[in-house]
Amino acid sequence: MTVRKRDGDGDRIRIGCGAGFANDRIDAARDLAERGVLDFLFFEGLAERTLAQHQLARAANPEAGFNPGLIRRLRAVLPACRAHGTRIVTNMGAANPRGAGLAAVALAREMGHAGLRIAVVEGDDVAHLMRPETRLTEGGVLADIAQPLIAANAYLGADPIADALDACADIVITGRVADPSLVLGPLIHAFGWSRCDWALLGAGTLVGHLLECGFHITGGYFADPGRKEVPGLAWLGYPFADVRADGSAVIGKLDGTGGLVSRETVLEQLLYEVGDPAAYLTPDVTADFSATRIVQTGPDVVAVTGGTGRARPDRLKVSLGFGGGVLAEAEISYAGRGATARARLAGQVVTERMTVLHGCTDLMRMDLIGVASLHATAQSGPDAQDVRLRIAMRTADPQMAETLVHEVETLWIAGPAGGGGARGRITPTVMARSALIDRARVTPRVEVLVA
Amino acid sequence: MTRLYDIATARAGDKGNTSNIAVFVRDPAHWAAVCDQLTADALRTAYPALFRGPVTRYVIDHLHCMNFVLEQSLEGGVSDSLNLDGHGKSFSFLVLDLIITLPDAGDLEGDAP
Structure with missing residues (x-):
């Protein structure tokens, strides 16, 4: 039996990004946790190749295989997250979410947070389902590759994350999940969205996509002196979104941090690593970003609406x-x-x-x-x-x-x-x-x- | 003649051996000209040794931006390529180096408004 716990003020939740890649900055994540008054904080830390490297680490040491910086990152944000009731979601469990979960349990006890609930999401490892005749998206079959297969992980979606939050997890640690699902899971949980309301799932996926690269939307990867100026580039703040139950969102960053959130920074992230903007495939939904509206409503405040979607794909991508x-x-x-x-x-x-x-x-x-x-x-x-x-x-x-x-x-x-x-x-x-x-x-x- | 760099911004990313380069036109007045001239064919023929596969262009008209999806354009992708920039992150500036012809008075370096 799951227990549903509502977060935020009922119609609005605040979710922040505290890592956009495996080794992202920790100082700004601590700042966001302390001053952001977040409902949820997520860390994205898995690139296409990262998981295989972690599989190698786990093969060498059964307790390893998750992001080695995860515990340091949790240590930095946990006091503030406990003080504000902020729940944490991350895919930094990599090839060993359970190992990461056990390490987080030890950390929580050490920091005086006995009773903290840490959910681990597994099931993405599908190496046992791979066959020599398994077809590769790039062409050919698995047996064509001479080198040994060391990792095969399916992209999971938002469902198990929402399930974990429904079960009152304070921290959710996954392996391979689609990046935007790290945001969509909390939204499904918080708003009780139906898992087949494609329009809402598309809107939530848009918010996840905008936040998933962290500094990418607050002025990182944007500056070009003389043409595109970014104030305080050394002191970028991580982004957060205030999301409403209808899927609309306002993107912002903390006062006093460097960088900027503008129509242009949001726009550049909108199409980052996207194929067809009207058919962005995730495990959760075929998201449609093509009718997105982006309006700057104040300094470092940008409203985003118009994300939608259609039915999810029947097949999952395996990396x-x-x-x-x-x-x-x-x-x-x-x-x-x-x-x-x-x-x-x-x-x-x-x-x-x-x-x-x-x-x-x-x-x-x-x-x-x-x-x-x-x-x-x-x-x-x-x-x-x-x-x-x-x-x-x-x-x-x-x-x-x-x-x-x-x-x-x-x-x-x-x-x-x-x-x-x-x-x-x-x-x-x-x-x-x-x-x-x-x-x-x-x-x-x-x-x-x-x- | 205007360099795209002077009227647009761009950001590039990768998925396997596929590059995506998004181009954002900063002044709506320039959108039509860029839309006409910066076609998938134009991009492929500008750098044929690099952009070796099919190129698809997706346009979001009301946001004045377009997304190019370039298959087989990353020399195998980040895990196969010998390029220092195996992700093709710097491809954004290859595109911004292209030339666009703006209708007469629109030339940025030209006549006063």
Whole structure:
């Protein structure tokens, strides 16, 4: 039997974002928890590849596999959240929501919050349902990938989060859920929205989408000096939304924080990582952002209405992670007259030795940072006098990765004139792919742990 | 001739090997010209070596913005690409570098209003 507890003032709840990615700032989250008088605070911390990296961590240590900064983040906000009755929702449970829940239980006891209810949401791990013939969204089947599958997690939606809140959870910790569901779950719980009222679910998903990247809507990722000024960029405040039972929302941030909330910051986030704005697919709804209205009603206050939606998709997205590879990157700089030509020659030397002497068949990319790097595939730049050669390679052979770094290092002595600042690094990588799964095959589970 | 940078803003994101670049026109007076000229074809042909797959444009007329979805445009995506910017976050500024022809008096650097 679930117990429904209403939050907010009945017709309005305030929900804040205290992390828009795995390692987001904690100081501003504490500030929002302390001064925001929030009903809900959520932390979003899972990118496409993150979960597979956490699966590797869990394989090495059964108690690990969740966001290592989660406990530090909870420690920073918990006193204020308890004082204001703010409930916390996060997907930072990553590959081990239960492990994160147990760590949160220990933290709550240590901080004098015995009795705190911490819900863990599981059931997103569908690795056992993957088959060699499972089709990949990118084309082909799972068996086409030579590297080992290390993670397969279905995107869960808002339902188990709402269920956990209905069961009086103070903190809800999930693994893979769709980012906007971290907001929609609390809204469903607080307003008692029907789980098939597509228009409301679409409106709530819009609010979730706007908040999920945190600083993205309060002036982060926006500034362009002389054209788009952002005051106090070093001191951005996290956003919150005051949401009404009809799904309309007002986006704001705390007084005294840096950044800005404007029609333009909201607009830029509206389409961030969206495909068709009229058909934004989540596990909860096919959301429609195309009739969104955005009105600035005051300084750092923007009203958002018009989000709607249609029936949810029958299939859930599964993010797959394959391991076993490394990324090798090695760099060296050339400056002054002829720098571009010397850097280019250095790259040719390394490429020739890697292929002829070492028999390397992995693809190598050569960038001339300062001439053409990020956009090198699109266009070439002018000659420059301060150039950094970067050579990058992905390989399943760690020895070949070492060899690349070593070959660049030898340019100190044996390369063109005047090279300096050689550096190299080798990073284990996860290759991401995706698949679809019938939602009936995925069963979310909610369990409440008591501190 | 006006550079898009002078009349619009943009933000780019990624999903797998698909890039999305949203363009926001700042002055409604410029919307029609941008809408006419910044088509999916225009974007694909501007950077053919990078934007290798189908390009779809979605327009939200009343907000004066458009969203480009560019398949096979991230050199495999962040987990496969050798590009320093595997997410293609900086693609926003590739688009803003394109040129738009505004109708006569609308040229920003041109005649006084």
